[in-house]
Amino acid sequence: MEDVSESYDIETSIIHLPDDCLSFIFQRLDNVADRESFGLTCHRWLNIQDISRRSLQFQCSLTVLNPSSLSQTNPDVNSHHLHTLLTRFQWLEHLSLSGCTVLNDQSLASLRYPGARLHSLYLDCCYGVSDNGIFTIVSFCPNLRVVSLYRCNISDIGLATLARSSLPLKCVNLSYCHLVTDFGVKALSKACLQLESVKISNCKSITGVGFNGCSPTLGYVDAESCQLEPEGIAGIISGGGIEFLNISGASCYIPKDGLVPMGSGIASKLRILNLRMCRTVGDESIKAIAQGCPLLQEWNLALCHEVRVSGWEAVGKWCRNLQKLHVNRCRNLCDQGLLALRCGCKNLQIIYMNGNARLTPTAIEMFKLHRADITLKAEEIMVIGPDWRLYARG
Secondary structure, three states: OOOOOOOOOOOOOHHHOOHHHHHHHHHOOOOHHHHHHHHHOOHHHHHHHHHHOOEEEOHHHHHHHOHHHOOOOOOOOOHHHHHHHHHHOOOOOEEEOOOOOOOEHHHHHHHHOOHHHOOEEEOOOOOEOEHHHHHHHHHHOOOOOEEEOOOOEOEHHHHHHHHHOOOOOOEEEOOOOOEOOHHHHHHHHHHOOOOOEEEOOOOOOOOOHHHOOOOOOOOEEEOOOOOOOHHHHHHHOOOOOOOEEEOOOOOOOOOOOOOHHHHHOOOOOOOEEEOOOOOOOOHHHHHHHHHHOOOOOEEEOOOOOOOOHHHHHHHHHHOOOOOEEEOOOOOOOOHHHHHHHHHOOOOOOEEEOOOOOOOOHHHHHHHHHHOOOOEEEOOOOOOOOOOHHHOOOO
């Protein structure tokens, strides 16, 4: 019988793998250099690299978060640069243009390319972005969940545009947007029923009343240095879902009992509360919060000068889940108040304490002796809570 031999040309080169296999390989490259050089192989591999990119952030964005990293060699990102990059990377889900100070409303027209897939957009310190830019954003980015407009030149008109757009917004940063008022906040909070996190720090025209009747999904509000009023604070917590609240440095007068409504049960989910420099808040407010917010884990009362013995006794008695307490430079924290904290707060781990003139060295030493489980720290550490950008779940 004649032997018949057959030869087969079996192509085993990686070049012949289908695109989905190449994408799988690219996604599992751990080395940054390997990922960056992947597209140098050929145009096909370059395309795989481009469609695999989900996030884009410029070096200038880092200087917004860390000004000490500012470098004179960092070039400004202009409209031409942005157009070139966004036409290349059209599968982005996260885009940060923070620190791109030369961009303006017209520059945002390039969002049409990746816009349909974008979930988060950061425009921190994009001073040229105004209300017209917001119209462009909502036109091209229908699936935005996170938008940061820190120090942008927007007003209530821009917020009304956001509100009418039916975006599935969860996190919004409006810090230092000085043209925004309660009217804009009201439009946003009424329309965005999935809203979980809002930053309005240093918005001097906001009293908080715009939050009245907000969604129960709202769990994180940073309202540092706003013109908050008791009615506005009641509005912020009105949804019943608040877990993190920063109203430090409230510059309007809050009466001693102005925060008593927080103890009615509407803020029972509250875990982190920052009242730093709320100098007029008194014992009645402290008692109400201590009893009505049983889940409190961290409470900043630094420079709250009107908290006296009965207030500290309420903290010791009712704050059973409290882990961190800030009492820096509280003028009326005396030995008796420290004793109340020592005898209560069974889960307390850290007290940040310095500049308390009425405390005697003996009382402090007795505290250390009886509560060796608590660390006393002199430096003041601000309550910051969870990263607001990560607060949106899902």
